Structure formats: structure tokens, C-alpha cells
Amino acid sequence: MANTASAKKAVRKIERRTSVNRSRRSQMRTYVRKVEEAIASGDPAAAAAALHAAEPLMMRAAQKGIIHKNTASRKVSRLNRRVVALAK
Incomplete structure (x- = not known):
């Protein structure tokens, strides 16, 4: 458990950042699923x-x-190849 004020602040910042990252990752996966x-x-x-x-x-x-x-580049490339193949 965090004891110092700076450690407590770091915990708060990490919680905020984690929630933002989780949201972005979820949104990204949703859009990739839509492509699939x-x-x-x-x-x-x-x-x-x-x-x-x-x-x-x-x-x-x-x-x-x-x-x-x-x-990210690999995933975009692979999805793009599949979309182009579908169009042919």
C-alpha cells in the first residue's frame, strides 16, 4: 500500500490511465471485430x-x-490484404 503522498498520487494517476487505456483497447477491438x-x-x-x-x-x-x-502495423496490413482480396 502506498504510504507517501507522491506514491498515493501515482496510484491515482495509474488508475486513471488504466481506465483510459482499457477503454481505447476495447474500442479498437470492437472496430477490428467489425472489419472481421x-x-x-x-x-x-x-x-x-x-x-x-x-x-x-x-x-x-x-x-x-x-x-x-x-x-498495429501488422494487424492493419493483414486486414488490408484480406479486404483487397475480397474486392477481387
Whole structure:
């Protein structure tokens, strides 16, 4: 348990940051799931629109340190390949 004032403040800051990170991660996963569902439905236009909405959220999560930059790039790349393949 935190004893000093600075340690108590650090605990408060960590709690706030954790809740923000959890919210962003959840939102990102929701949008990625929407892309997956659009791909599964076989609708290229919906899949492209869903990817267009999901990509900025993934890259922003990478900028904020929620996921690694390379992880975000890899996921975007793989989703993009699947959307392009669907359009062909």
C-alpha cells in the first residue's frame, strides 16, 4: 500500500490511465471485430469502410503505447490484404 503522498498520487494517476487505456483497447477491438464481420459477410464496400474506420484507432493505440507500433502495423496490413482480396 502506498504510504507517501507522491506514491498515493501515482496510484491515482495509474488508475486513471488504466481506465483510459482499457477503454481505447476495447474500442479498437470492437472496430477490428467489425472489419472481421464485414469480411466474413463478403461485402467489399462494408469491409473497406470498416477498415477505414478501424485503422486510425489502431495506429492511435500504438502511439499511446497501448499496443506496440509493429503490432498495429501488422494487424492493419493483414486486414488490408484480406479486404483487397475480397474486392477481387
